[in-house]
Amino acid sequence: MSCDVLTIGLAGLGTVGSGFVHLLSENKEELRARTGCDIRLKSVAVRDTTRQRNLPDGVQLLNDPMQLATDPEIDVVIELMGGIETAKQLIARSLENGKQIITANKALLAEEGACLFRLAEEKKAALRYEASVAGGIPIVETLKESLTGNRINSLEGILNGTGNYILSEMTSKGRTFDAALADAQEKGYAEADPTLDIDGYDTAHKLVLLIRLAWGVDYPYTEMPIRGIRNLDRMDIEFAREFGYRIKLLGRAKMRNGQLEAGVFPTLVNHTYLLARVGGAFNAVRLEGNAVGSLFLHGLGAGSLPTASAVLGDLVSIARHNNRLNSGFYQQVLPKANILPPEQACSTYYMRFMVKDDPGVLRDLAGALSDQGVSIAQAIQKGQSEGAVPLVFMTHEASVQAVSKAVDNMRRADFLLAPAICYRVMG
Ligand SMILES: NC(=O)c1ccc[n+]([C@@H]2O[C@H](COP(=O)([O-])OP(=O)(O)OC[C@H]3O[C@@H](n4cnc5c(N)ncnc54)[C@H](OP(=O)(O)O)[C@@H]3O)[C@@H](O)[C@H]2O)c1
Numbered sequence: 570m571s572c573d574v575l576t577i578g579l580a581g582l583g584t585v586g587s588g589f590v591h592l593l594s595e596n597k598e599e600l601r602a603r604t605g606c607d608i609r610l611k612s613v614a615v616r617d618t619t620r621q622r623n624l625p626d627g628v629q630l631l632n633d634p635m636q637l638a639t640d641p642e643i644d645v646v647i648e649l650m651g652g653i654e655t656a657k658q659l660i661a662r663s664l665e666n667g668k669q670i671i672t673a674n675k676a677l678l679a680e681e682g683a684c685l686f687r688l689a690e691e692k693k694a695a696l697r698y699e700a701s702v703a704g705g706i707p708i709v710e711t712l713k714e715s716l717t718g719n720r721i722n723s724l725e726g727i728l729n730g731t732g733n734y735i736l737s738e739m740t741s742k743g744r745t746f747d748a749a750l751a752d753a754q755e756k757g758y759a760e761a762d763p764t765l766d767i768d769g770y771d772t773a774h775k776l777v778l779l780i781r782l783a784w785g786v787d788y789p790y791t792e793m794p795i796r797g798i799r800n801l802d803r804m805d806i807e808f809a810r811e812f813g814y815r816i817k818l819l820g821r822a823k824m825r826n827g828q829l830e831a832g833v834f835p836t837l838v839n840h841t842y843l844l845a846r847v848g849g850a851f852n853a854v855r856l857e858g859n860a861v862g863s864l865f866l867h868g869l870g871a872g873s874l875p876t877a878s879a880v881l882g883d884l885v886s887i888a889r890h891n892n893r894l895n896s897g898f899y900q901q902v903l904p905k906a907n908i909l910p911p912e913q914a915c916s917t918y919y920m921r922f923m924v925k926d927d928p929g930v931l932r933d934l935a936g937a938l939s940d941q942g943v944s945i946a947q948a949i950q951k952g953q954s955e956g957a958v959p960l961v962f963m964t965h966e967a968s969v970q971a972v973s974k975a976v977d978n979m980r981r982a983d984f985l986l987a988p989a990i991c992y993r994v995m996g
Contacts, residue, residue, distance in 0.1 A: 675701040725819050769833040850872075852871075
């Protein structure tokens with residue numbers, strides 16, 4: 570790879586790919602000044618080559634991304650297609666052929682990343698992925714480079730803009746989940762199939778990558794407890810507000826006595842915390858290092874130019890021959906994390922029960938909780954009617970196991986008119 574000219578092959582010209590092509594020409598002079606290289610986009614692969622594309626003169630349009638992997642002129646392959654199989658093949662074949670890689674594909678790296686990182690290590694190649702977590706927020710490099718003088722104690726993030734937009738609309742405008750989701754889809758924030766976003770899987774993909782960067786261990790995606798915000802009830806947003814909290818979809822990880830506790834959950838966050846104030850489609854990451862203390866990064870976690878900004882940052886690093894370790898750790902093949910069994914995790918809880926408005930129900934409910942050692946810190950009882958009334962508790966700290974057992978034992982109680990709702994509260 571000569572540093573006078575760096576030749577790029579781009580796979581994917583959708584939201585992120587077209588932002589990248591735009592920025593490459595808009596910031597051409599700055600990129601040259603920072604790298605000393607002429608960065609030349611040679612070829613772009615898409616699915617449909619018959620569609621009109623906005624590409625600079627001389628750029629070749631291909632419909633087979635594998636041609637990028639075998640083109641000897643191409644130094645860097647940038648994968649912005651998404652999906653698992655073709656993207657994995659493209660990256661593997663490009664690495665085999667001595668190319669450097671940039672990708673924004675968190676699903677691929679979280680689910681199948683281990684073999685690609687191993688191959689990159691073998692080939693002494695860069696496999697860079699700043700855009701894959703929190704879009705324009707430079708959290709990957711921050712963990713990989715700037716914070717390496719720290720031991721990271723914990724991190725938590727709002728890592729999915731679609732989910733955060735839905736929760737923000739429900740909170741600020743009193744919308745139902747369905748109305749807020751439909752609005753997010755209309756504005757282009759949510760996909761036609763929003764499963765990855767609202768069921769928490771996208772947040773979990775990103776959390777797996779952050780855990781690798783923060784602790785140098787692999788927390789298998791398939792073992793992570795994941796719960797999303799689908800069908801979250803507006804009523805819970807209102808009760809949370811009465812207690813002084815906002816509900817956010819958080820990815821969280823914490824090292825406790827050498828064991829890693831992690832997961833994705835809708836979580837009550839005290840309204841005075843910065844995380845509670847992250848609105849709309851924004852993302853944020855908060856982390857705690859043993860030297861730096863608490864750190865908070867906030868910005869656009871998706872979108873054409875913010876995500877392309879992260880891709881370009883990776884490209885500049887490659888052009889500067891920053892031969893940094895891809896994982897951020899000397900040992901590239903990461904050991905499995907020592908995982909705290911999810912049922913042993915402890916938290917304070919928000920719990921809502923829809924019950925018959927009968928005398929003695931509060932006593933029976935409190936009894937069922939206390940039988941499992943779950944004690945109540947605050948309670949709200951609303952309304953008096955013939956139908957179901959909500960009884961809402963904030964608990965003291967309790968284990969997941971104790972809360973699940975208490976809820977399980979209550980399932981057949983005749984005073985309970987709907988399944989219990991339980992959310993963790995951020996301590
Ligand atoms: N969108 C964001 O804000 C964002 C933020 C962070 C990370 N990411 C990640 O960035 C990646 C790209 O996302 P995006 O939103 O830009 O996707 P997108 O808008 O759907 O664009 C995908 C592009 O890839 C092309 N493509 C897909 N499969 C292909 C195949 N088999 N062969 C050749 N071309 C193929 C498509 O071609 P056609 O144009 O012909 O359909 C399209 O140009 C994903 O991994 C995503 O998770 C996205």
